[in-house]
Amino acid sequence: MTRRDFFARAIAGIAGMIGLGLSIPLLGYAILPAFRRYEEPWAEAGPLDKLEVNRPKEFEVVRSVSSGWMTTNSVRSIWAFRSPEGEIIVYSPICPHLGCGYRWEDDKQRFFCPCHNSVFDLSGRVIAGPAPRPLDTLPAKIEQGQLFIIYKEFKAGIVRKEEI
Amino acid sequence: MGRFYRWFSERLNLQPILHHLLDEPIPGGASWIYIFGSMTLFFFILQMLTGTFLVLYYAPTPDHAYDSVHFIQEEVPFGIIVRGLHHWGASAMMIAIGLHILQVYLYGAYKLPREPMWLVGVFLLILTLVFGFTGYLLPWDQKAYWATQVGINLVSTAPWIGGALARVLRGGKELGALTLSRFFAIHTLFLPWLTMILISAHLFILRRVGAAGPWDIVRGGKISEPFYPRQLFMDVVAAGLAFAVLSILAVVSPAHLADRANPTDVTFQPVPEWYFLFYYQLLKYSKGPWEPLLTFGLPILFFGILFAIPFLGRKGERAPAGRPAAIWAGALFLAFVFTLLGLALKETASIRLSDPAVARGKAIYAKLMCAGCHRIHGEGTQVGPDLSYVGDKHDRSWLIAHFKDPQGLAPGSIMPAYSLSDPEMEDLTGYMLSLKKTSN
Numbered sequence: 301m302t303r304r305d306f307f308a309r310a311i312a313g314i315a316g317m318i319g320l321g322l323s324i325p326l327l328g329y330a331i332l333p334a335f336r337r338y339e340e341p342w343a344e345a346g347p348l349d350k351l352e353v354n355r356p357k358e359f360e361v362v363r364s365v366s367s368g369w370m371t372t373n374s375v376r377s378i379w380a381f382r383s384p385e386g387e388i389i390v391y392s393p394i395c396p397h398l399g400c401g402y403r404w405e406d407d408k409q410r411f412f413c414p415c416h417n418s419v420f421d422l423s424g425r426v427i428a429g430p431a432p433r434p435l436d437t438l439p440a441k442i443e444q445g446q447l448f449i450i451y452k453e454f455k456a457g458i459v460r461k462e463e464i
Numbered sequence: 465m466g467r468f469y470r471w472f473s474e475r476l477n478l479q480p481i482l483h484h485l486l487d488e489p490i491p492g493g494a495s496w497i498y499i500f501g502s503m504t505l506f507f508f509i510l511q512m513l514t515g516t517f518l519v520l521y522y523a524p525t526p527d528h529a530y531d532s533v534h535f536i537q538e539e540v541p542f543g544i545i546v547r548g549l550h551h552w553g554a555s556a557m558m559i560a561i562g563l564h565i566l567q568v569y570l571y572g573a574y575k576l577p578r579e580p581m582w583l584v585g586v587f588l589l590i591l592t593l594v595f596g597f598t599g600y601l602l603p604w605d606q607k608a609y610w611a612t613q614v615g616i617n618l619v620s621t622a623p624w625i626g627g628a629l630a631r632v633l634r635g636g637k638e639l640g641a642l643t644l645s646r647f648f649a650i651h652t653l654f655l656p657w658l659t660m661i662l663i664s665a666h667l668f669i670l671r672r673v674g675a676a677g678p679w680d681i682v683r684g685g686k687i688s689e690p691f692y693p694r695q696l697f698m699d700v701v702a703a704g705l706a707f708a709v710l711s712i713l714a715v716v717s718p719a720h721l722a723d724r725a726n727p728t729d730v731t732f733q734p735v736p737e738w739y740f741l742f743y744y745q746l747l748k749y750s751k752g753p754w755e756p757l758l759t760f761g762l763p764i765l766f767f768g769i770l771f772a773i774p775f776l777g778r779k780g781e782r783a784p785a786g787r788p789a790a791i792w793a794g795a796l797f798l799a800f801v802f803t804l805l806g807l808a809l810k811e812t813a814s815i816r817l818s819d820p821a822v823a824r825g826k827a828i829y830a831k832l833m834c835a836g837c838h839r840i841h842g843e844g845t846q847v848g849p850d851l852s853y854v855g856d857k858h859d860r861s862w863l864i865a866h867f868k869d870p871q872g873l874a875p876g877s878i879m880p881a882y883s884l885s886d887p888e889m890e891d892l893t894g895y896m897l898s899l900k901k902t903s904n
Contacts, residue, residue: 307693314704321711322510325542325549326517332541333521368521368539369531 342448356381356404363451392436399456486692491677491684494695500564502699507557514550524648529604530724548714558739572782573676579774581669586770598651609725610734622760679782742801745808825895855900863893
């Protein structure tokens, strides 16, 4: 190896190390936060005594969504009722067909989506209309007389229940 | 690499450009003394890179600036490193510029025909100082807010135009959203462009007039060596070492983030970044009608002299031995600046590091989480009294009695009583007593 070769290699080597030492943290810094999993927290939906047996009611939940350093609160609604066995059932308010908002019709004892006339029974099963899957259930728990749920949204229009 | 380069070179005819870039003659040969210009450029590029990435997660509004910096610092992977490199890189760039100016001054390299290069260099120095001043505000913490408040108030002491100038800097009557957004724009858009243009001019002049080489012109004329490989090697080695040091500093001593800016807390005593400290110290001695002379006259005089330097002194004389007045003036200026810097450091961090009892006391202060209620030079929360100069206010026996029974000496105080062992009590008291305006 000539002297000139030594200098050329040393220069390239050191420059490469600076480049590597910089690009790893910079790329990690720019890319990694985009893949961070966000755990949706439990949201309080209201007092337990509002729940009725086999009669779904609309509950409002304040959902706090954090993006980086900012937390925004938005109000969402869910459908919830109690089964005769005491189980608490919570449905996402979004129709699994194309994402419209459906509602409970007490006189007909059914959930009805006005967009494309999908009909679901109390257990969430599709009775009529184009909906590809039953209503999406949400996790629920009771704590100190309050109903807590985890708000989630699912992809519309597909047979599988897949979280967004 | 070789084949890749050849493929492009055959098409783009790169050989002459490479020859022009690398074979620039260095009179007198390569030397470690010439690395500081390249070092400054390296730090500038590092600041551009890390700064560009910092903007990814930064929000330049008073509502979000602090939270976004906190997010970078605490939650973004490598955030501490990117911000740390930017923070320490700023200081490193100041040091490199200082050494670069010293070398050029000592070697008389600013003389004919390099006066234009010196003038552009002084403008670059000013831009770098403005970089430092505008960047300081961006985290929007207490230090940032109050240091900027003081900085702008200094400008407002200028005769006649001071008030208007301060308003232009703030973007309005008071320091707020408009100030932050304009400081952000200046720091991240205006200055980088301006600096890149001026650096190009600086380097263009360098290539037109050539490197100055040693002050012994005869020797410089006899020996000459191309920039590549040895000078480039030295520059790159220095850059590699500097990068290693900055990386370690970024991890070991991360950039600080104080409390969120609180415009109502008038008790906060801001301390500027170290490269403004000597000037901050000087201002402590200025009182009364002479104040504008120091706050405004002196900087103008300083930069006026800097601009005039290439046109003073005997033409052609570059050796320090032939320029006694210039060398003495430079040495006196350095002595003046470093004395002030030393005094400032002594007063702001008046902790005698040589005293192990003080260090132990400092550890106890940290262990008991005293900073949860007390503040020392901007660190900690302002619930109880500021302890920055507590050593001037109370003596040893008062402090010990107060630690044991706070309410006995300060009725109504919410400070809890601490039962420490006697040696621990001595150490903590020793630390408190070391917190004085002037250390003894």
